[in-house]
Amino acid sequence: MEEKHILSILVDNEPGVLSRIAGLFSGRGFNIESLCVAETTDPGVSRITLVTVGAPPIIEQIEKQLNKLINVIKVHELTGKKFVQRELALIKIIAKPENRAEILRIVDIFRCKVVDIGPEHYTVEVTGDEGKMRAILNIFKPIGIKEIARTGIIALFRDPN
């Protein structure tokens, strides 16, 4: 059965590493739903959080193929384990005078932030997990979303203690 899986991948922070990973996915016909890369506390190491979809044998193959890349230090599959996940989105909403109060109320309820205001728009910063993202997008959609930028998911294991 096809399922969404979150992979947390530690890699050498070197030019070309992202291309190796992206090339592996495209070359072998695997999916990338979202992908997030940044340095860790060790400047020589980056963490890639990658969301992919596939049946269990495919996910097993993805993990093995990733591990086979020389620049990949460690691959963790988070799905099925205890972890926290967050995504950040910037949503530019069409803000007509009659909607402005409504938008601010929603922002308040979802604990988001308005980070930019124009005569005809609000830009709202939202942080949360997938469920919250889906919910807020559904709410804003009828009001009118002009543009959206999302980071994709980042995630970490919960501490075992």
Place this chain on the structure above:
Amino acid sequence: MKLTGAQIMMKVLQEEGVDTIFGYPGGVVIDIFDELEKTDIHHVLVRQEACAVHAADGYARAGGRVGVCLVTSGPGATNTVTGIASAYMDSIPVVIFTGQVPTHLIGNDAFQEVDIVGITRPCTKHNYLVKRTEDLARIIKEAFYLANSGRPGPVLVDIPKDVSVTEIDYKPPKKVKLRSYNPTYKPNARQLQKVVELIREAKKPVIFAGGGVILSKASKELTELARKTQAPLTTSLMGLGAFPATDPLWLGMIGMHGTYRANMSTGECDLLMGIGVRFDDRVTGRISAFATNAKIVHIDIDPTSIRKNIPVTAPVVGDCKITLAKLNKLLDKEDLGDLKKKRKKWFEQIQHWKDTQPLAYEQKDVIKPQYVVEKLYQLTKGKAIITTEVGQNQMWAAQYYQFDRPNHFITSGGLGCMGFGLPAAIGAQLACPDALVVDIAGDGSIQMNIQEMATAVQCGLPVKVVILNNGYLGMVRQWQQLFFDKRYVSTCLDCAPDFVKLAEAYGAVGLRATKPEEVEAVLKKGLASKKPVIMDFVVEKEECVYPMVPAGAAVTEMLLT
């Protein structure tokens, strides 16, 4: 010590024990060639860069060492891609050095600039762009280490011109250590115990060995396992020679053009032990119908090979040699009973398959290609190193030459790369100067890299080319005959050169046989020559390779005539 990048490169290559480099010079590698000349490393000038890699591939396989190539940037680098892809598919340890435009020009679309690291990312085990001379020695050491450890493979090192000419204060690099690369050599003990239990229970076992056995030099251990467990044995194309073909347990090759008994036995067996294989589609046929009655053991050093194509009962990640040695030791402690008695029915069944459907052909008025290969086998007493091109010639070589030793059958297995055989033969001859090296070729594929005759003549390498000349691109023609109502589209090679004259034009010896009774004399004369020889055998035009498993069929569903 002050050294330039090129000098550092020579130093490290010598430390790595490199004695031969296959290459082709060009603008950005002149400095490296200039330094190369001052060493005792032998440079072999090929006539096209893909052949540098094929030759290094042949050298690596025949000699059991890393093959090395050196080519220039741009077209020199792109030409290597086919060779690299072939070495990658067959897991052959090759290190490829490409020149690159100076670092300050990279990305500028400079003359003869190409992003070869980008291009070869999916077909190398790993690759490097060296940006500072200070990194060069470490990277070369890493390249050799990666190429020849774990599951071997090609590694490319791209060296910009300024990196090779800059002089630095040279400090020898430390021992190679890569935190993210630790191949698993030793098998998991519990998994191995599971294998022992499966062997104990098995009534109709089959061993299926592949190129991994040859790469890890585990033929002895494999042979011991087969005899100890009285398990009949088949190999993939890449595994030919891993087990003696003259042994009574030998089933012949498996797969699309495997023997009837090998393919049938995979359908009937209750235990299939895959060792150093990857269960590729040419072996398994229709995957859902493959070895359906068997529990499957899969031993391989590359975890990605396991459960990639087929479900496995007992997966074992480990080096073939170490794993089989341990397995043999465990089996020594087991009481397996009277195996000859236990397997009697199984052997009878296999013998029945062999008797009813042996590999066969009928030699009448026109030379049969199989006859040429069989005669070659007899005259060389099975001792020659055989390289092949790709297509019918390759399959007849695999079927009718009996390989008793590893490293004697050199073919482009995974990529199926025409034009491989002649340059690979050149590489093999350099690795084994005293061996008789024969390229079994077709009239189509030999023309892909015929220019390497000049390399053979220049280097005084007595390689022999046996052309099974049927005037067609035979394997595609066979498919057209069987599945496209004999519409021979673009497979007829009407305008072939006179191969005898061509050989002579290169300064080699050219011989021809057009009748069956001439075959032996031509082979004898050609093989006895101290020079490179092309032997042109004009064979039956529309002969097909049988058995054949059609695309999409199960391996047990073979066309036999």
